[in-house]
Amino acid sequence: MKNTDKTEIFESAPMPTAVTKLCIPTVLATLVMVLVKMFRRLQNERGLQNG
Numbered sequence: 001m002k003n004t005d006k007t008e009i010f011e012s013a014p015m016p017t018a019v020t021k022l023c024i025p026t027v028l029a030t031l032v033m034v035l036v037k038m039f040r041r042l043q044n045e046r047g048l049q050n051g
Contacts (some may be wrong), residue, residue, distance in 0.1 A: 006022060008021065009021055
């Protein structure tokens, strides 16, 4: 999303809608990152127990 797109969202949409549209990608990316780290840690722990 370009910077001008972000500005247009805040100028044309109600505040809750604009904030939601801009926050959802950030929240999803953070959730994916947390899940990947948890999965890797689980794999490492299983590897240490088996090996």
